[in-house]
Amino acid sequence: xxxxxxxxxxxxRDEPVDWRYKGLPPDASTVDDLVGRRVPDGGFTSPVxxxxxxxxxxxxxxxAQFCAERGLDFAPHIKTTMAPQLAAEQAxxxxxxxxxxxxxxxxxLRAFGARRILIAHGVVDPxxxxxxxxxxxxxxxxxxxxSPSTVDALSWAGTWAGPARRRSTGYRIPVFVExxxxxxxxxxxxxxxxxxxxxxxGTLATLQVTRLSAAEIALGKLLAGWGVGLAALALTxxxxxxxxxxxxMTPLRTFVVLLVVALLIGVxxxxxxxLSALLAxxxxxxxxxxxxxxxxxxxxxVAFGLSAGVxxxxxxxxxxxxxxxxxxxxxxxxxTPKLPPVLDERGHPVPQPTDPLGELGRSVRQMRAPDYYDYxxxxxxxxxxxxxxxLTFDLLLGAGAVWVTARQLRTPAExxxxxxxxx
Numbered sequence: 001x002x003x004x005x006x007x008x009x010x011x012x013r014d015e016p017v018d019w020r021y022k023g024l025p026p027d028a029s030t031v032d033d034l035v036g037r038r039v040p041d042g043g044f045t046s047p048v049x050x051x052x053x054x055x056x057x058x059x060x061x062x063x064a065q066f067c068a069e070r071g072l073d074f075a076p077h078i079k080t081t082m083a084p085q086l087a088a089e090q091a092x093x094x095x096x097x098x099x100x101x102x103x104x105x106x107x108x109l110r111a112f113g114a115r116r117i118l119i120a121h122g123v124v125d126p127x128x129x130x131x132x133x134x135x136x137x138x139x140x141x142x143x144x145x146x147s148p149s150t151v152d153a154l155s156w157a158g159t160w161a162g163p164a165r166r167r168s169t170g171y172r173i174p175v176f177v178e179x180x181x182x183x184x185x186x187x188x189x190x191x192x193x194x195x196x197x198x199x200x201x202g203t204l205a206t207l208q209v210t211r212l213s214a215a216e217i218a219l220g221k222l223l224a225g226w227g228v229g230l231a232a233l234a235l236t237x238x239x240x241x242x243x244x245x246x247x248x249m250t251p252l253r254t255f256v257v258l259l260v261v262a263l264l265i266g267v268x269x270x271x272x273x274x275l276s277a278l279l280a281x282x283x284x285x286x287x288x289x290x291x292x293x294x295x296x297x298x299x300x301x302v303a304f305g306l307s308a309g310v311x312x313x314x315x316x317x318x319x320x321x322x323x324x325x326x327x328x329x330x331x332x333x334x335x336t337p338k339l340p341p342v343l344d345e346r347g348h349p350v351p352q353p354t355d356p357l358g359e360l361g362r363s364v365r366q367m368r369a370p371d372y373y374d375y376x377x378x379x380x381x382x383x384x385x386x387x388x389x390x391l392t393f394d395l396l397l398g399a400g401a402v403w404v405t406a407r408q409l410r411t412p413a414e415x416x417x418x419x420x421x422x423x
Contacts, residue, residue: 004091005113009084023048064093075099075118084112103128119143124153133173146178214409218402222273229265253337260335264328267398268293274401277408300327317367325390333360334387
């Protein structure tokens with residue numbers, strides 16, 4: 001079955017054209033009268049916008065070929081032209097469906113028999129939601145959701161369209177969950193609301209009654225949130241490449257930095273997911289996720305400083321250095337390979353200037369063993385790296401959070417927080 005009614009598109013040739021249409025020949029009365037005419041002759045009045053046919057069809061062919069070679073379905077966005085004729089050409093080239101920006105544009109496509117439409121936006125106003133639900137009888141019309149409130153808006157379809165139609169369609173509106181990048185305009189805001197958001201809207205139970213295990217659901221949510229974080233990390237690659245090209249970073253150092261940061265992003269996502277599974281309210285888990293990150297980055301420094309001050313003495317830091325180990329900045333700095341040293345006037349190697357990661361790593365090791373580096377530039381026995389302890393702690397923390405999430409998702413649930421919706 002075709003995704004578009006080509007006969008309806010062809011009937012556009014009978015549409016009348018008159019003074020309402022800019023630039024068209026005054027002697028043309030229908031679209032069919034325009035077929036075969038050319039610009040600048042042919043009776044058109046300037047200015048008039050044109051599409052070059054061979055170039056247009058070459059672009060359509062190339063795009064369809066690109067997707068076919070990579071096994072991709074494509075749903076071209078037609079909001080710019082809103083031309084059913086172009087949609088028909090893309091349908092002939094294997095389009096999976098069509099993308100639009102809102103319900104008004106989707107209605108245009110439905111007028112030409114489009115059977116699969118993706119509204120690349122949230123649908124929230126009641127009239128649009130009611131139309132979207134009613135159209136499910138005749139076509140697949142999808143929309144995006146990026147928050148529980150969007151799901152709430154979609155749930156009002158039955159109220160506006162009436163009980164008779166609700167019984168006939170069931171109002172199963174298909175949706176795509178849009179994952180947002182940090183600082184972006186739209187999209188779900190990470191894993192902090194991944195579980196209790198589903199509970200609040202009654203959608204978690206749908207997953208739990210499938211053949212997916214609790215661990216698979218937990219890992220799926222973790223990978224979704226982690227993927228968003230890694231996408232944000234990927235945005236820094238042009239600047240990283242610039243630093244390598246200028247000689248400020250070695251390739252090995254760059255690889256280690258990116259790897260450690262990627263692992264730490266995963267730890268933060270796992271902790272947020274665990275809090276989401278334990279708590280009943282989205283806002284609470286999101287807030288505590290920030291608190292957990294603050295505790296790792298700032299709280300460890302405060303605890304270390306207070307403890308070292310209480311112990312006192314020149315070697316007080318050597319007894320509490322482990323409090324700094326889980327700090328993500330300490331893990332990153334200590335794990336990062338050192339830059340090649342520079343030599344002072346006496347030929348002794350000294351640390352690189354303007355190397356904050358290396359300086360922080362050396363400082364942490366010196367806290368572990370105060371005699372590691374003295375003011376005369378003499379090096380003593382290396383106390384060994386700190387980062388394996390910190391990274392191991394962080395990874396165990398993340399693994400524990402995923403375990404807690406999977407345990408909370410097990411069915412039947414023995415205990416849930418008060419007020420939690422399960423279906």
